[in-house]
Amino acid sequence: MSLPAYHTVRDLSRALQDGAVSSTEITREYLDRIDRLDSQVKAYLYVDPDGAMAMAREADTLIRKGEASPLTGVPIGIKDVICIEGIPNTCGSKILQNYVPPYSATVIEKLKSEHVVFLGKLNMDEFAMGSSTENSRFQVTRNPWDLERIPGGSSGGSAAAVAAALSPAALGTDTGGSIRQPAALCGIVGLKPTYGRVSRFGLVAFASSLDQIGPMTRSVWDAAMLLNVIAGHDPKDSTSMPREVPDYTEGLEEGVKGMRIGIPDEYFIEGIDPEVEKAVRDAIEALKDGGAEVVRLSLPHTEYAIATYYIIATAEASSNLARYDGVRYGYREASAKALKEMYEKTRSEGFGTEVKRRIMLGTYVLSAGYYEAYYRKAQQVRTLIRRDFAEAFEKCDVIMTPTTPTPAFRVGEKTDDPLQMYLSDIFTISANLAGLPGISVPCGWTQAGLPIGVQFLGATFSEPIVLRAAYSFEKRFPFADRYPDLVAR
Amino acid sequence: MAIGRKEVEHIATLARLSLGEEEKARLEKDLNAILGYVEKLSALDTKGVEPTSHTLEITNAFREDVLKPFEKGEKILGNAPAKRETFFQVPPIAEDVSST
Known part of the structure; x- marks a missing residue:
């Protein structure tokens, strides 16, 4: 069995609209790959083949009638903390093992109205509490780049599924880095939108002033396409902002000429893996070559x-x-x-x-x-951290940092030491405390073949700038056709 | 502020958790390690700093109070571990009732 014919949602969407491929063919391809590989990766807690094929047939009818939108017929996996009516939602916990939601989350309703195909529910640390997906009560998801290592967490199932082509894209959630950290460790794109950008109705709550739903994809463009659909005000979520949703794919091509990129001293610290540091420094240089202005700055309360x-x-x-x-x-x-x-x-x-x-x-x-x-x-300290960022964004448009201090660690390496586990989120947590948008994009692979991620942070609701910087970098370092060996085998 | 076994037991009661002896010992150790780490916040002078409870630039979100019937009541009851007719069923509330 070969690699996917379409590496990104964007390419797949075009092929579906042009009739080059049908949603039923694509959905079957992904279901077959899940059958073949997921016993090793263990990304899925629940696969819904019959439901997915029925949704794919419906999508094909709409595409034939010319009534499709960009995501129609595109398969997607959902972290098992976002409710889909009639499909078990466990949050990786024994306490919810028999729970079947009688309603769907708003993000699910939005994707349903675009006729996206839901493949199934993806594994996670119990109630999204963890950084390795080892806290799931049901199974330990493996990093597709090295099955002895963790995929990151808590959206480890989502990240591993997209990395191993078990889904073209997925939804995850991010409370302290749970989208960006596993995206970095699995070599994919993960976007945490601004707090209040995406409705959380139907998301099982962990920490309500921090949680946010976001896309996990194989390209920055794909993340923008998904955000276009899931963003927006929801009368059912009083913490969603009544604010217009722009087309996030617009302006991505504009480049970084003249953009001010802030590099905080506190994110290049002792203990950071040298290969990670080098890859991120190279990424900064790449954007400098693209015309960006690099500004050194300090976030003293990091x-x-x-x-x-x-x-x-x-x-x-x-x-x-x-x-x-x-x-x-x-x-x-x-x-x-x-x-x-x-x-x-x-x-x-x-x-x-x-x-x-x-x-x-x-x-x-x-x-x-x-x-x-x-x-x-x-x-009160949270206020100080927010002030750091407010001052920083007077000097720069976007901040660039490593997403994680190290590449993926081994299964079991940190399970006995909760503090060590917490410290692996050191570069992602501040964005949640300040409510900022953040995206992780692959910026290299270590000698041992493990992915490295670079993070872009912006001021609240500056997703267009954050996405543009990330896209501009990705163009210089495309990775969407890069797969772990087990996919091609 | 180190916490001892008695405090672990008190917090467990507040959190409605019943813990075994081994679990209590483990939690005592872990909580003290984590609290020791977060102690670093006390080094910061936060006098007069407003606390942040959330980062949204809205304070209240009002809407009309409109009734929207939910038609899938049986699905909600279908998730109940125990039910009778249209009620959730629970063990006796008063503890002495259970022994009679």
């Missing part, structure tokens, strides 16, 4: 981001996850004789180790006597 994040995110999580009580849906420990005992047994058995750790931490920092010292303090 070193406080992880501490701030682990107070705010766990506090919000402890509150959001209080709803899992075994009463209305999901798992229940049935032996309990009284209600309180039922709650406690259900939650203790239903949640995994990392989720319990974060619920405990979040409960502690919100508890009487500690709220001021931890939670309020963290919210």
Whole structure:
């Protein structure tokens, strides 16, 4: 079996519209590849072949009638934290293992109205808490570039699926880097939009002031195409911004001539892998060659981001996850004789180790006597981190950094040390705290064949500039036709 | 601010978790390590700094309060671990009821 005929959603979309290929043929190709490879990659928690083929046939009818839009008939995978009516939604947790949503998320409704084909649901760290997808209660997803290594997380299933051509594109979610970090470690594009850009109705909540849904694709253009469909205000989500959605593919070709690119000192620190640093420095040079102006700057509160994040995110999580009580849906420990005992047994058995750790931490920092010292303090430092960025964006249009300090680590390498695991998100977390858009784009592969990602950050709602910088870099370093060996084998 | 076993047990009660002894010991160790790390925030002077609870430039989002019937009630009940007629069924609420 060969590589996909169309490496990007953009190319596939053209071929579908031109009638060069049908959605049923393409969908069958991806379902066959899932059959052949996913026992090794373990990206999918649920595959829906019958549903996908039915959606593909419907898409083909629309295309024949000339009623198609750009994403009609394009297959896509969905992180198992975004609800699709009638399809199990587990969040990688035992506590939701039997949950079948009676409704779809707004992003799903939007994709459905474009007649996108849903292939299935993708693996993740339980409740999106993790950086390696090892916290899933069901399976450990592998990095397609080296099956002994993790794909990153928490959207590790989404990233691995797109990297191994088990889906042309996927949706992930990003609370502290969960789209960008796995995208970097799997050699694909991952975009976290501005907080408030995409509706979260139907997304299972982890940390509500940080969570955002975004596309994971094989090109920057593809990410823009998907954002065009999923962005926008939603009356069902009071945290979505009533703000016009531009065509994000427009202006991508304009280049970076005259663009000011900020390089923060704090993102090139001791402990960063030399191959990662070199690849990112080369990427900066490439944009300089393209006419960009490089500005050195400082984000002095960067070193406080992880501490701030682990107070705010766990506090919000402890509150959001209080709803899992075994009463209305999901798992229940049935032996309990009284209600309180039922709650406690259900939650203790239903949640995994990392989720319990974060619920405990979040409960502690919100508890009487500690709220001021931890939670309020963290919210104040969050303000300082936002100010750093506000000042930086007076001097530059976009900030360029490594996405991660190292390439993908080995399965099991960090599972015993939660702090070490948290530190792998050091370069991605600040964007969530400040609500900024961020994108990771492949910028190289190590000698050992592991992908490296470069991150572009922009001011809130500056997706057009962030995407343009990323696209301009990608044009100098195209990667969409690069696949791990196991795909071609 | 190191936390001991008693505090771990208290937080677990607040979070409605029942933990085994091994789990408590592990959590005591992990929570102290993480709290030790986040202690670095206390080095920052944040006097007079407004806290950020979210980054949106909107404060309230109002809409008309319009009824929209949800037609799939049976699907919601279908997810319940236990139900009777159109109710979610739970074990007795008062603990002493269960022993009678």
